[in-house]
Amino acid sequence: LFDIKEFYSSVRPQHIRFLKIPRSVIKSSICFSDNASLSIKPKGMMETKMAHLGLPQGATASAKIARVLLGRELCQLGGETGKVTYVDDGVIGACSQAEAEEVAKALEKRLAKIEGGPIGCKTLEVRDARSGFPFLGYWIRVVEDNGIRKIVCSPSHAAKQRARRKLFGKLRKMGAPLKYDQAVAKKEAYIDVWIDSFPLWQPSDWDREKK
16 A cells, blocks of 8 residues: 655656657646646647646546556566556555555655656555555455455445535525435435445445445
8 A cells, every 4th residue: 555755747748759749738738837827829829838746636637647657666576466556556466465555665766767757655554454454445355255365345444424514514504494305315315425425346236225
């Protein structure tokens, strides 16, 4: 389980040439300067001064480019481990505690020498999936059913607490006196949207009632 610190703040335009992106796109959409104003060129083209360092935070393309660069490094770790990344967060699977510790060391070493780096980790931990761990709002754990292991993803405790607070706030905004039917309808509509925001979760009817 890892969380990157200062994700690719030192990447330069030459580090992404292998992606075969046109220079005009790199200049105006990826490695642009936050301090430069856009200028309109003939045929409606927009142009800005290129930044010499870093992927601008908040730029539409930055997260995707960073994911490609990080993914290329993760592929070098080898083995049959599963890898899941979301921008600067990620999970790498391992078959044993010893293997997980080796993967963590290898990842830290690669990030220290990464092209466009070095970069470090705010978090780099080895977790036992049988006990479960939080990741991007989910609680992820491995369960065994008839000798078959499978990964189960459900909303984390923190995600459930946030949802309860938001629902309570929405009900309060409806004002008083609040009719029972109105409150139930609001609750059910909110829960349906909330459940849909966790596509990896497959809740049962009992789960819905419990929430």
